[in-house]
Amino acid sequence: MEKIIKNGSKLKTGYTTGTCAQAAAKAAAVYLFTDKKFDYVEVNILSGKLLKIKIKSLEKYDDYAECSVIKESGDDPDVTNGIEIKAAVYKGYDKLIIDGGKGIGRVTKSGLKVPAGQAAINPVPRKMIAYEMEKVCLDYGYDKSFKVIISAEKGLETAKKTFNERLGIIGGISILGTTGIVEPMSEKALIDTICLEIDSQMEQGRKNILLTPGNYGRNAALEKFGIDIEKGIKISNYIGDTLDYLLYKQPERILIIGHAGKLSKTAGGIMNTHSNYADCRHEIFAAYAALCGAEKQVIEEIFNAVSTDEIDYILMRYNLHEKVWDIVINKIMENIKRRLQNKIQCEVMVFTNKENTWKYSSKALDFIKYFKDI
Structure with missing residues (x-):
């Protein structure tokens, strides 16, 4: 993680939940096409910067692969720091499907960036997951697409410490991020x-x-x-x-x-x-x-x-x-x-x-x- 100077102190940056979901989805998709496990995965965030994300777990099952990464917020006092973000990736779909599983909130009110009824995975993380899935298809010569299910361990409990319920997001945390990077004490x-x-x-x-x-x-x-x-x-x-x-x-x-x-x-x-x-x-x-x-x-x-x-x-x-x-x-x-x-x-x-x-x-x-x- 990088460091920035803020208020005279050197502080560590972190990764958004969106970057974690992007990294977990890419690692799981890659693992579907290879039998070799790996400890890190590299992802391009929206700014074009390449980030190297540590993998916590990587498993393959009959019809899907699953990867998890740990959310690291750096020196930002983020309630999602340390939470485990998972992505289960399934092959054999005609078009890409991105949805939320256990611990991911679902939008119940209109007016948010995500339409009511959908999982609370914001547009930029969706875009970056889609980018990684398309890249995996090209890299491995795969002519189909994937279903990606993002989940979060202890997401429901963590969401109670956020504004989600006030916003009409029920059942878990949101997958957020516009830049992919968490800056400490981010006013934005x-x-x-x-x-x-x-x-x-x-x-x-x-x-x-x-x-x-x-x-x-x-x-x-x-x-x-x-x-x-x-x-x-x-x-x-x-x-x-x-x-x-x-x-x-x-x-x-x-x-x-x-x-x-x-x-x-x-x-x-x-x-x-x-x-x-x-x-x-x-x-x-x-x-x-x-x-x-x-x-x-x-x-x-x-x-x-x-x-x-x-x-x-x-x-x-x-x-x-x-x-x-x-x-x-x-x-x-x-x-x-x-x-x-x-x-x-x-x-x-x-x-x-x-x-x-x-x-x-x-x-x-x-x-x-x-x-x-x-």
Whole structure:
């Protein structure tokens, strides 16, 4: 596996489940035409790069051969790391069939990259498996095709740690991958998952999309408004990327519910709220407190606060709470509307933990009725 430099550290890359399925399918197909076992198989991924994948098992039966490889995610904290991906390859078919077996999920909802009813093997892995099968036919002068069944040991248990059930993928993991390589802490993979969930919800006919950066406030939102944000889409730090995709998809309404620690950053125009990119919370609240007449001592307290919850408490103590929060909410909405090009209705609800403060944009409370039954 290769290594890349990320955040000042040298990290190992890994292989996608798609690459593992591709490698296992090729090895099994080759083994159908030879009696000699081998320990590694080479596959070409979509970029054209040649990867050498270690084989865990290789067996031949009366009418098929089966190979398994171990998914290696490198330094990426992937729940599928270490899972065993298998491919059973059968000869004698007029056209190529690719399907999922035990431990591979099946798509039950429309809106995903794979049609409902099919195994959750995404288009790029299917394409790469097909490429390998065609190459084996050419290499061995075989004029028929194959049936390839991909399976995953402990796939059902592993899938429970993923978003699959939320997306309508039931019974196991998905075979994924666009490049064939897993990069540690891949932002693209997370953003792709967010976009996939947006696709799924809108394909189901939802016109109103609920977004939440994380898990904070679920019970508060449920008890206060009857909104279960677990039914919303968790967008982590990727507010800007999510809004960009929603601008493309054009739902009717968007409601964002999130903790002040993240959403207040958008008042400063920060649309990736991870602290590695920027953190202007203290500056935002201090600046607006100053505009509202705060003395130097108060501004220093805000700068020295350890959290947004503590800043919230300071604003309460000095009777600045309503004035400062009104400006912050207006700035959040101004930047969100600009990102959405004023083409989609969007409202925001912001809360803190310490005092359970809730602040809303102007029409947020009117939006609640659209999100209670999503």
